[in-house]
Amino acid sequence: MLAHSNGAAGLHPVPALCYGGYHITGGYKWWCLTSSTCLGWSLPLEVLSSWYCSFSKCCETGDCRVTNNITGLESDLNRRLHGQHLARKLILRAVRGFLQRPQPEKALVLSFHGWSGTGKNFVARMIADHLYRDGLKSECVKVFISLFHFPHPAYLDSYKVQLKKQISETVNLCEQALFVFDEAEKLHTDLLDTIKPYMDHYDSIGQVDYRRSIFLFLSNSGGNTINEVALDFWRAGRAREEITMEYLEQRLWMELKESPGTAFAHSHLLEENVIDFFVPFLPLEFHHVKLCARDAFLAQGLPYTETALDEVARMLVFVPKDERLFSAQGCKSVSQRINYILP
Incomplete structure (x- = not known):
């Protein structure tokens, strides 16, 4: 079904259902004001965005697809993430500090570690839900699952080209893009090294600035060390809340570095300190x-x-x-x- 609006050149087709975003249709720039009505102008998008945002909270980010609801993220982490005092505190501080900086020096890179079911994917979804209007469905968010998206080593060169292309296209579309790599320990080392420049201290790559991007790596690696520390505290009669990042971080880093079966052990991400924070997820009682x-x-x-x-x-x-x-x-x-x- 199509709706129509009179423009300078006559009738132009407009999608009948719009969702508060920008649409380019037949050379016209459309701003969707409601879920059922679109008005068309030949004005530049930035003019329409500025006008609309004068009535809306989206002007706080300059992009109505981006919400950056840190208050909501903090509330969800406190209410729904159980048994993870280290992850809760570290993630909130890292994300809040990054978003508050007018010009970050590099992309934010967080690496989540721990056993399956401890909350890594759960938190990644929370971050997407509170930073983007459409959550994981946002065009600003890309999720990659190692064994699903990159299953065959024989096609590694093709994967590298495709991955670079998707990252570049997403950042061109959304300055603040979110990339989630699930089962990151199963990624080929060459893939990690291929995307390293997008996370490092570069003003731009190919005239594109990636420093407002966020990269999340979700991995089961490091889980043994994390669990051993939690078990030692329990056996010593100490509360798990007494475990500190200072106590755990070096042990976690050493396991990742020395584990021969993980991509992290051989990639430049560890050697060149590209990852900003290693986030431990403790085992659940x-x-x-x-x-x-x-x-x-x-x-x-x-x-x-x-x-x-x-x-x-x-x-x-x-x-x-x-x-x-x-x-x-x-x-x-x-x-x-x-x-x-x-x-």
């Missing part, structure tokens, strides 16, 4: 899993009891064998487990 179960019940609009939360948590496997302290799956399958206890 029984009471953390119960909090995840509570959140899952609430998300589905279902009532719950303490007995129900205990039952969901007991369905998971806990390790080590003797202590049964940490969930081997984190909170990854909690929402699916709820279905088994519903009447």
Whole structure:
């Protein structure tokens, strides 16, 4: 279905449904004011953007696709990320500090480490949801999954060209772009080194400035060291909240550097300090899993009891064998487990 608006050259087709973004149609520049009505002008986009943003919060970022809702991010991290005092504090400070700088020296690069189900993907989604109007669906956000997007070593040269092209096109489209690399430990070293210049201290590459970009690497590597530290604290009768970044960071860095099976060990990202922060995600204990179960019940609009939360948590496997302290799956399958206890 098409709507029409009179322009200087007559009738021009306009999409009937618009979503508050810019659209280029038949040489005309369209500003979508509502979900069902578009008005067309031949004025420059920056003029229309400036006019519209005088009535809207989008002028705070200069791009209505970018929201940078740090208050919302802080609230979500505090309410919904369980058992991760180090990650919560470090991520919030890093993202807030980066966005407050008028001209960063380089892109922000965060590397999330820990067992599966501890919250790495969960936080990446939070960041996208609060920094971009359309979250992970935003044209400013690109997610790459190692074994899905780059499965065959024989095509490595082609992957390198495609990856550079996608990063360049995304930053050309959105100055503040977000790139998420899931299963980063399985990325080929050459791929990491190919994208290193976009994260390093360069004013521009090919006349494009990448210094407002954000790169997130999500990896299970380093999980053993993180878990050993958490277990040592528990055995010593110390609260996990006493674990500090100063105590953990060097140990995590050494495991990443010395692990022969990970891309990080051989890439220049570690050697040349391109990664700004290594973010540890601690293993989750029984009471953390119960909090995840509570959140899952609430998300589905279902009532719950303490007995129900205990039952969901007991369905998971806990390790080590003797202590049964940490969930081997984190909170990854909690929402699916709820279905088994519903009447």
